[in-house]
Amino acid sequence: MASGSSDQLREEVTAFLDQEWDLDLTVGDWWERLARSGWGFPTWPTEWFGKGLGTDQLPTIDAVFKERGVLGAPGGLGQMMGGPVLMRHGSPQQQERHLWNLAAGVESWCQFFSEPGSGSDLASAQTRAVRDGDEWVVNGQKVWTSGARTADRGMLVARVNMEAPKHAGLGYFVIEVDQPGIEVRPLKQMTGDAHFNEVFFTDARVPDAELVGRPGDGWAAAVTTLAFERSGRAGVVGVGFGREVEARTRRSELRARKLGEVVERSGSRPTSFDARNPGISGRLSPVSLIKEPGANRSDPLRQDVTRYYIQIRVNTMNQQRARAAAEAGKGAGPASSITKLSRSVATRINRDIGPAILGAGGMLVGPDAPMGGAVAQSTLAAPSISIAGGTDEIQHNILGERVLGLPREPQVDRDVPFKDLKVGTIRAEAQRGES
């Protein structure tokens, strides 16, 4: 599509909203309209519910949605990572089966990557998938799985070959979560929420048709997943339910709500802080907080807010670069590491200035606290951004090696068959002997 100038793009989006946005619709109806029009995920290709636009055009579209108070595209890990991964690595049947469900918000997906002994070193995952006819049987444990309790499916990295070196023996599956072989246990965080979970697989089953790529190709799909994860949200933002609500609620329930009710609520509450995408426009942003009655508006704080504003503007540009690099198939390289790190910086600035602007009240939680306690919540959630999707240290390693040309980390286990490795707390071969 040739949307020449941003004025022309604004006009096109406005014309679409004039025609289609209707507060009497349900969320599900609206997401389907968005998916069919391509305006929900404008950077996706036209054959898959997008418009084939560049990432640099997203902010213009976002701005129109926000100004009009329009609900954005469905969020979540499936939309941010799963769909784009299938477009790159999936079979035509997998694309056909899943991409509509993601674009139209019919399903939400979670990410079964990290394990108790394999976080930064994801390639050492020990969860195993063994072929049984047309299916694979999965045994093992994942941890820190965000949103697993409400997810319909998960992107699963599991070991399919014990003889191959660790990066070469992985499979990448799209597995149904609601089945007898999968047990999800919530993990309580210091925010009081239980946003992520530990997940146990005991003879869980996944059809061979849901293996993305060939057995042993899982690492490539995992790296693509991380590239999209680090580069941030895929769809048009607009107003939303808030990340916490989205993570806690089944898609079928969100889809049944009336748009009018959703939009009214989103205007009356401070939206929950999204540590992965700290922004400048929400009521919780320091840029808004400093305008609240009674806020501390001293000169040093004004300077901090300006620093935050600049950081977010730079983040947006980094995010566009990272998303463009990921869409060009450049993997989880420098651009995605830079955007991940710049979000950590913005989150830390936000963590420090939010409470400073509100004073002691900024430490309170609960409905009677200033901003419904959301500022204290965001302070408590802040450390997570430096860990989720790959820690700051890992991003520094990538930049050191790939941009600065520093020597690679020693990797003595890279070419060793996985069965001969000592991983986590158990020797892989011993684990194989037990199973």
Ligand SMILES: Cc1cc2nc3c(=O)[nH]c(=O)nc-3n(C[C@H](O)[C@H](O)[C@H](O)COP(=O)(O)OP(=O)(O)OC[C@H]3O[C@@H](n4cnc5c(N)ncnc54)[C@H](O)[C@@H]3O)c2cc1C
């Ligand atoms: C909010 C949140 C949500 C998450 N959601 C998900 C999810 O949905 N699905 C999922 O699979 N995972 C999820 N994770 C897990 C996340 O991906 C891991 O926590 C992360 O990759 C780090 O792994 P780890 O916790 O095992 O720490 P480790 O890898 O054990 O690291 C411990 C420390 O050692 C450092 N370190 C490790 N290796 C190196 C190295 N080579 N060089 C320098 N320092 C190093 C790390 O930086 C860290 O400080 C989530 C985490 C958080 C915080």
